[in-house]
Amino acid sequence: MEDLKRRLRDAAAAHAPDRDQMLERVRHGMSRTPGPDRRADRPLSWPRVTLATLASTAALVAGGYTIATTVHTNNPGRAAATAPAAPPPPSAPPRTQDGPLRSDGSVDPHLNAYWSQSNITLQAGAPLDALTLEVRIAQTGGVASTGAWRTLPEGDFTLTTIDEGGALIYRWTLKPGRTVPPGQHVFAVQYNHAPGSRAATGDAYAATATTTRGQQHIVTGTFRPAAGATG
Structure with a gap:
Protein backbone atom coordinates (compact mmCIF):
# COMPACT_ATOMS: atom_id res chain seq x y z
CA MET A 1 0.00 0.00 0.00
CA GLU A 2 2.77 2.37 0.91
CA ASP A 3 4.47 1.44 -2.27
CA LEU A 4 1.36 2.41 -4.30
CA LYS A 5 1.06 5.78 -2.61
CA ARG A 6 4.72 6.48 -3.28
CA ARG A 7 4.33 5.61 -6.94
CA LEU A 8 1.25 7.90 -7.26
CA ARG A 9 3.17 10.78 -5.65
CA ASP A 10 6.06 10.23 -8.04
CA ALA A 11 3.68 10.21 -11.04
CA ALA A 12 1.94 13.39 -9.84
CA ALA A 13 5.27 15.06 -9.31
CA ALA A 14 6.33 14.06 -12.81
CA HIS A 15 3.20 15.72 -14.26
CA ALA A 16 3.33 18.84 -12.12
CA PRO A 17 3.41 21.94 -14.32
CA ASP A 18 6.73 23.63 -14.82
CA ARG A 19 6.13 27.22 -13.64
CA ASP A 20 8.97 28.67 -15.66
CA GLN A 21 7.89 26.79 -18.72
CA MET A 22 4.30 27.95 -18.29
CA LEU A 23 5.41 31.57 -17.96
CA GLU A 24 7.50 31.22 -21.08
CA ARG A 25 4.56 29.80 -22.96
CA VAL A 26 2.34 32.64 -21.75
CA ARG A 27 4.91 35.24 -22.87
CA HIS A 28 5.29 33.50 -26.23
CA GLY A 29 1.54 33.35 -26.70
CA MET A 30 1.15 37.06 -25.91
CA SER A 31 3.80 37.95 -28.45
CA ARG A 32 1.78 36.14 -31.12
CA THR A 33 -1.58 37.55 -30.04
CA PRO A 34 -2.62 40.17 -32.57
CA GLY A 35 -3.19 43.70 -31.40
CA PRO A 36 -6.55 45.41 -31.70
CA ASP A 37 -8.29 44.10 -34.76
CA ARG A 38 -7.96 46.93 -37.22
CA ARG A 39 -10.55 45.32 -39.40
CA ALA A 40 -13.05 46.64 -36.95
CA ASP A 41 -12.40 50.08 -38.45
CA ARG A 42 -13.24 48.91 -41.95
CA PRO A 43 -17.00 48.75 -41.50
CA LEU A 44 -16.76 52.39 -40.45
CA SER A 45 -14.59 53.52 -43.36
CA TRP A 46 -16.78 51.86 -46.06
CA PRO A 47 -19.94 53.78 -45.17
CA ARG A 48 -17.90 56.98 -45.03
CA VAL A 49 -16.60 56.42 -48.55
CA THR A 50 -19.99 55.36 -49.77
CA LEU A 51 -21.73 58.36 -48.30
CA ALA A 52 -19.11 60.67 -49.74
CA THR A 53 -19.62 59.08 -53.13
CA LEU A 54 -23.37 59.35 -52.81
CA ALA A 55 -23.05 62.96 -51.78
CA SER A 56 -20.87 63.71 -54.79
CA THR A 57 -23.24 61.84 -57.07
CA ALA A 58 -26.21 63.66 -55.61
CA ALA A 59 -24.46 66.96 -56.16
CA LEU A 60 -23.71 66.05 -59.76
CA VAL A 61 -27.25 64.85 -60.34
CA ALA A 62 -28.65 67.97 -58.75
CA GLY A 63 -26.28 70.11 -60.74
CA GLY A 64 -27.16 68.30 -63.93
CA TYR A 65 -30.83 68.68 -63.22
CA THR A 66 -30.35 72.38 -62.59
CA ILE A 67 -28.41 72.79 -65.84
CA ALA A 68 -30.96 70.82 -67.78
CA THR A 69 -33.76 72.84 -66.26
CA THR A 70 -31.98 76.08 -67.02
CA VAL A 71 -31.28 75.07 -70.58
CA HIS A 72 -34.85 73.95 -71.08
CA THR A 73 -36.22 77.14 -69.56
CA ASN A 74 -33.83 79.66 -71.06
CA ASN A 75 -33.41 78.11 -74.48
CA PRO A 76 -36.73 78.42 -76.31
CA GLY A 77 -35.25 76.79 -79.38
CA ARG A 78 -34.52 73.64 -77.39
CA ALA A 79 -37.96 73.61 -75.86
CA ALA A 80 -39.55 74.15 -79.27
CA ALA A 81 -37.53 71.23 -80.67
CA THR A 82 -39.20 68.84 -78.22
CA ALA A 83 -42.64 70.38 -78.53
CA PRO A 84 -45.09 69.32 -81.22
CA ALA A 85 -44.31 71.03 -84.50
CA ALA A 86 -46.31 74.19 -85.04
CA PRO A 87 -48.22 74.58 -88.26
CA PRO A 88 -46.19 76.33 -90.95
CA PRO A 89 -46.67 80.10 -91.15
CA PRO A 90 -48.59 81.58 -94.04
CA SER A 91 -46.70 82.13 -97.27
CA ALA A 92 -44.69 85.33 -97.37
CA PRO A 93 -46.47 88.16 -99.16
CA PRO A 94 -45.35 88.87 -102.73
CA ARG A 95 -42.20 90.95 -102.91
CA THR A 96 -43.24 93.58 -105.41
Missing part, protein backbone atom coordinates in the same frame (compact mmCIF):
# COMPACT_ATOMS: atom_id res chain seq x y z
CA GLN A 97 -40.17 95.78 -104.94
CA ASP A 98 -36.49 94.98 -104.69
CA GLY A 99 -34.13 97.90 -105.08
CA PRO A 100 -34.78 99.70 -108.39
CA LEU A 101 -37.13 96.94 -109.60
CA ARG A 102 -40.87 97.12 -108.88
CA SER A 103 -43.78 95.03 -110.14
CA ASP A 104 -47.56 94.79 -110.19
CA GLY A 105 -49.89 92.04 -111.40
CA SER A 106 -53.54 92.26 -112.40
CA VAL A 107 -56.17 90.54 -114.51
CA ASP A 108 -57.05 92.70 -117.49
CA PRO A 109 -60.64 94.00 -117.36
CA HIS A 110 -61.15 93.29 -121.09
CA LEU A 111 -62.05 89.66 -120.55
CA ASN A 112 -65.06 87.49 -121.27
CA ALA A 113 -66.57 84.22 -120.14
CA TYR A 114 -64.09 82.17 -122.23
CA TRP A 115 -60.93 84.22 -122.40
CA SER A 116 -58.67 86.26 -120.09
CA GLN A 117 -55.46 88.28 -120.08
CA SER A 118 -53.10 88.76 -117.15
CA ASN A 119 -50.75 91.77 -117.04
CA ILE A 120 -47.42 92.23 -115.29
CA THR A 121 -46.04 95.74 -115.08
CA LEU A 122 -42.34 96.07 -114.34
CA GLN A 123 -40.85 99.39 -113.28
CA ALA A 124 -37.07 99.52 -113.81
CA GLY A 125 -35.26 102.29 -111.98
CA ALA A 126 -31.95 101.39 -113.64
CA PRO A 127 -30.85 99.77 -116.91
CA LEU A 128 -31.05 95.98 -116.92
CA ASP A 129 -28.76 93.73 -118.91
CA ALA A 130 -30.43 90.50 -117.74
CA LEU A 131 -34.12 89.80 -117.18
CA THR A 132 -36.22 86.65 -116.86
CA LEU A 133 -39.95 86.87 -116.24
CA GLU A 134 -41.94 83.72 -115.58
CA VAL A 135 -45.76 83.70 -115.38
CA ARG A 136 -47.72 80.75 -114.02
CA ILE A 137 -51.41 80.43 -114.91
CA ALA A 138 -53.05 77.66 -112.91
CA GLN A 139 -55.00 75.02 -114.80
CA THR A 140 -58.52 75.71 -113.60
CA GLY A 141 -60.12 73.91 -116.50
CA GLY A 142 -59.73 74.47 -120.22
CA VAL A 143 -56.75 76.83 -119.82
CA ALA A 144 -54.82 77.08 -123.10
CA SER A 145 -52.49 79.76 -124.42
CA THR A 146 -53.71 82.18 -127.07
CA GLY A 147 -50.57 84.32 -127.15
CA ALA A 148 -48.50 86.88 -125.28
CA TRP A 149 -47.04 90.33 -125.85
CA ARG A 150 -44.82 92.99 -124.24
CA THR A 151 -44.19 96.69 -124.74
CA LEU A 152 -40.44 96.13 -125.16
CA PRO A 153 -39.08 95.09 -128.59
CA GLU A 154 -40.10 91.53 -129.46
CA GLY A 155 -36.65 90.77 -130.88
CA ASP A 156 -35.01 91.45 -127.50
CA PHE A 157 -36.62 88.43 -125.83
CA THR A 158 -37.00 84.71 -126.18
CA LEU A 159 -40.50 83.48 -125.22
CA THR A 160 -41.31 79.91 -124.29
CA THR A 161 -44.72 78.53 -123.35
CA ILE A 162 -45.00 75.21 -121.53
CA ASP A 163 -48.09 73.30 -120.46
CA GLU A 164 -47.11 71.41 -117.31
CA GLY A 165 -50.53 69.89 -116.82
CA GLY A 166 -51.19 71.69 -113.56
CA ALA A 167 -50.28 75.09 -114.94
CA LEU A 168 -49.48 77.01 -118.10
CA ILE A 169 -46.01 78.57 -117.93
CA TYR A 170 -44.88 81.62 -119.94
CA ARG A 171 -41.21 82.60 -119.75
CA TRP A 172 -39.52 85.66 -121.25
CA THR A 173 -35.73 85.79 -121.27
CA LEU A 174 -33.74 88.85 -122.33
CA LYS A 175 -31.30 87.91 -125.07
CA PRO A 176 -27.55 88.35 -124.44
CA GLY A 177 -26.29 91.78 -125.41
CA ARG A 178 -29.74 93.41 -125.10
CA THR A 179 -30.68 95.96 -122.44
CA VAL A 180 -33.93 96.94 -120.79
CA PRO A 181 -33.99 100.71 -120.34
CA PRO A 182 -35.29 102.40 -117.19
CA GLY A 183 -39.03 102.97 -117.21
CA GLN A 184 -42.33 101.11 -117.09
CA HIS A 185 -42.73 97.96 -119.15
CA VAL A 186 -45.80 95.74 -119.56
CA PHE A 187 -45.88 91.99 -120.22
CA ALA A 188 -49.20 90.25 -120.94
CA VAL A 189 -50.26 86.61 -121.27
CA GLN A 190 -53.53 85.54 -122.93
CA TYR A 191 -55.42 82.27 -122.56
CA ASN A 192 -58.75 80.57 -123.00
CA HIS A 193 -60.46 78.90 -120.06
CA ALA A 194 -63.60 76.96 -119.20
CA PRO A 195 -66.84 78.93 -119.52
CA GLY A 196 -67.68 81.18 -116.63
CA SER A 197 -65.87 83.47 -114.24
CA ARG A 198 -62.29 82.28 -113.65
CA ALA A 199 -60.52 82.87 -110.31
CA ALA A 200 -56.85 83.89 -110.58
CA THR A 201 -55.98 82.98 -106.99
CA GLY A 202 -53.63 80.20 -108.15
CA ASP A 203 -51.74 82.40 -110.63
CA ALA A 204 -48.36 84.01 -109.90
CA TYR A 205 -45.28 85.54 -111.48
CA ALA A 206 -41.59 86.02 -110.68
CA ALA A 207 -38.98 88.26 -112.28
CA THR A 208 -35.22 88.13 -111.84
CA ALA A 209 -33.17 91.04 -113.15
CA THR A 210 -29.55 92.17 -113.11
CA THR A 211 -28.57 95.80 -113.47
CA THR A 212 -25.68 96.92 -115.64
CA ARG A 213 -23.76 97.33 -112.35
CA GLY A 214 -24.11 93.62 -111.63
CA GLN A 215 -26.73 93.89 -108.89
CA GLN A 216 -29.40 91.19 -108.93
CA HIS A 217 -33.01 91.88 -107.91
CA ILE A 218 -36.06 89.62 -107.63
CA VAL A 219 -39.74 90.50 -107.47
CA THR A 220 -42.69 88.15 -107.15
CA GLY A 221 -46.42 88.60 -107.04
CA THR A 222 -49.97 87.50 -107.73
CA PHE A 223 -52.76 89.04 -109.79
CA ARG A 224 -55.43 91.41 -108.60
CA PRO A 225 -58.92 90.55 -109.85
CA ALA A 226 -60.20 92.52 -112.83
CA ALA A 227 -62.00 95.71 -111.88
CA GLY A 228 -64.82 97.01 -114.06
CA ALA A 229 -64.54 94.08 -116.41
CA THR A 230 -66.16 94.38 -119.81
CA GLY A 231 -67.23 91.49 -122.01
